[in-house]
Amino acid sequence: MTENTDERVKEMSSLRQALIRPELGGICGTAIVFALFLLFASDSGMFNSRGVLNWSVVSAQFMIIAVGACLLMIAGEFDLSVGSMIGFAGMVIAILVVTLGWPVWSAILTSFAVCLAIGALNGFIVIRTGLPSFIVTLAFLFILRGFTIFLPQTIERKTIIGGVKDAAEGDWLAPLFGGKILTGLFAWLGDQGIIGVFERGSRAGQPVVDGIPMLIVWAIFLVIVGHIVLTRTRFGNWIFAAGGDAQAARYVGVPVNRVKIIMFMVTAFCACVFATCQVMEFGSAGADRGLLKEFEAIIAVVIGGALLTGGYGSVIGAALGALIFGVVQQGLFFAGVESSLFRVFLGVILLLAVILNTYVRRMITGER
Amino acid sequence: MAEPIIRMENIEKHFGSVIALSGVSLDVVAGECHCLLGDNGAGKSTFIKTMSGVHAPTRGEIFFEGVPLKFDDPRDAITAGIATVYQDLAMIPLMSVARNFFMGNEPVKKRFGIPFFDHEHANRVTMEEMKTMGINLRGPDQAVGTLSGGERQTVAIARAVHFGAKVLILDEPTSALGVRQTSNVLATIDRVRKQGIAVVFITHNVRHALAVGDRFTVLNRGQTLGTAARGDVSPEELQDMMAGGQEMAKLEGSLGGTV
Incomplete structure (x- = not known):
């Protein structure tokens, strides 16, 4: 055989090669969003330490649930119960701590166990019945939300249960979700005049931003772990395979059912991290927490380049999608734009992202 | 003849009241390409799924390298060295x-x-x-x-061989392919056979079977109509056995023997 290259295979331009990376949309979107806000809202306080913290926290919230939604979507399934799960997980913690007087750490661990079990149940039903995950998790969206409203009303006669903050004082596990890190560094930065400090009041001289909330640490941790697992491990290959073509994957011995159920559990885990951080921050759980979060997570994932049909996507892309989300939502507020326009923006960008993704998919597979 | 790698004896498979296979026997020797021919609904797919561990046979025995074997799922068959390449489900x-x-x-x-x-x-x-x-x-x-369809099949075959398949089952690898791609796949089968791997080639195309086959077994309505070695059987005979005789003869007459 001669050393030949097929003359019909055109050389791929590096542009085209860059285009088929799933993160492309996310990278471009992030660049555009930052450029726009730097241009039009730079003097609004959006880019001082407090402003940065503000949109970072919001982005980090989106990121935490986007990681779970992304991995699940690549494995070929959806979870619409994420938002309700957030409300439910928070309510479980609050009821156990406030009403039943459990120590905070045991309430948190119980909440995680409950969420993982519900995630596994979601996955199990989807696998066993062969129904679309869309329907199964839609059912759980209502079931969990119903309980989240019913339980506090029956037990405490109110829809918001507060008082978790006091109970969390001195708990060993609570700071992992509600604490801050690098407080020393921020105090030093404040002393050096690099970041803003309070000018008067009881906290005069202390930095406005006194540390990085654990919420952000969790977001970065989950993104990094998710990305490594997806791209650098054998299990990651199984995730792609399960979503790409479950039957083909089964034929070569990939445990597709196990992979999918684990991904439902990961999504539930992410929802529970989100809920726990929120409860620790606010000191309370509310029946309406997490509303619409499932859709926001899915939008972030799609902006990040994942295909709704599964088998293709990137955790880094989803994280960038979440960043775009957070920056725009808070940026519009800083820029003094009517906040309802954020929804318009969401709809438009979702549509653009899906069109771009479909085009990219055609390029990868060479379909016309 | 050498000891067969895999020998299936009187395999029966019932799905409820449907008898898909009623006593099919077949054996494959290392380094040969054994063609399994049959028309649609003859039981080819059921038979190879039994061989690859997807279905457990209702009756009958499977001997792998002389030892009776029972596969609980495809994973067992793969571990034993039986790899199956499915027509359209080979690759993602x-x-x-x-x-x-x-x-x-x-x-x-x-x-x-x-x-x-x-x-x-x-x-x-x-x-x-x-x-x-x-x-x-x-x-x-x-x-x-x-990749083209033929290239995908070839990648799937290469994958099975690389991971130590002793028996390679190909389920209609050529049925969706063009002329050139088909000859590529047939060439691949030949190459694999020469490496000492037993190939089971499922097809309903007699010409493709005759191009690479060493032995031919015809399935019709869940039964074996016998195994013939290369040279002992003509394409017309194979065609007749597959279709079950008379009807085909009539059809062929009206089509001028072109089928």
């Missing part, structure tokens, strides 16, 4: 060739005690194997979706 189009090649058998390399996917090894092996099979890849990260 959105994944790269290298990721597809090692799907289910990912090489791992430990770093800090954590097993990571060894991309370097996977990419190198994939490129080498593709080259021996006569497929030129742009790179190991090229998506399978960009």
Whole structure:
């Protein structure tokens, strides 16, 4: 055989090669969003330490649930119960701590166990019945939300249960979700005049931003772990395979059912991290927490380049999608734009992202 | 003749009240290409699914290298060395060739005690194997979706061979392919056979079967109509056995013997 290259295979331009990376949309979107806000809202306080913290926290919230939604979507399934799960997980913690007087750490661990079990149940039903995950998790969206409203009303006669903050004082596990890190560094930065400090009041001289909330640490941790697992491990290959073509994957011995159920559990885990951080921050759980979060997570994932049909996507892309989300939502507020326009923006960008993704998919597979 | 690698004896398979297979026997020797012919509904698919561990036979026995075997699921068959390449379910189009090649058998390399996917090894092996099979890849990260149907079959066959298949079952590998792609796949079958692997080639195309087959078994309505060695049987006879005789003769007459 001669050393030949097929003359019909055109050389791929590096542009085209860059285009088929799933993160492309996310990278471009992030660049555009930052450029726009730097241009039009730079003097609004959006880019001082407090402003940065503000949109970072919001982005980090989106990121935490986007990681779970992304991995699940690549494995070929959806979870619409994420938002309700957030409300439910928070309510479980609050009821156990406030009403039943459990120590905070045991309430948190119980909440995680409950969420993982519900995630596994979601996955199990989807696998066993062969129904679309869309329907199964839609059912759980209502079931969990119903309980989240019913339980506090029956037990405490109110829809918001507060008082978790006091109970969390001195708990060993609570700071992992509600604490801050690098407080020393921020105090030093404040002393050096690099970041803003309070000018008067009881906290005069202390930095406005006194540390990085654990919420952000969790977001970065989950993104990094998710990305490594997806791209650098054998299990990651199984995730792609399960979503790409479950039957083909089964034929070569990939445990597709196990992979999918684990991904439902990961999504539930992410929802529970989100809920726990929120409860620790606010000191309370509310029946309406997490509303619409499932859709926001899915939008972030799609902006990040994942295909709704599964088998293709990137955790880094989803994280960038979440960043775009957070920056725009808070940026519009800083820029003094009517906040309802954020929804318009969401709809438009979702549509653009899906069109771009479909085009990219055609390029990868060479379909016309 | 040499001891067969796999021998299926009087395999019966019932699905409820439907008898899909009623006593099919077949054996395959290393280095031969055994063609399993049959028309649609003859029971070919059921039979190979029994062989590859997807279905347990209702009655009958499977001997693998002389030892009676019972497969509980496809994984057992794969471990034993029976690999099946399904016509349209061999590859995942959105994944790269290298990721597809090692799907289910990912090489791992430990770093800090954590097993990571060894991309370097996977990419190198994939490129080498593709080259021996006569497929030129742009790179190991090229998506399978960009390959032609014949190339996909070839990648799937190369994958099965690389992972130590002793018996390779090909389910209608040529039925959806063009002329040129078909000859590529047939050439691949020939190459694999010469490596001493037993090939079971399922097809309903007599010409494709005669091109590479050493022995031919015809299935009709869940039964074996006998096995013939190369040279002992003519294409017309095979065609007749597959279709069950008379009706086909009439049809062929009206079509001028072109089928």
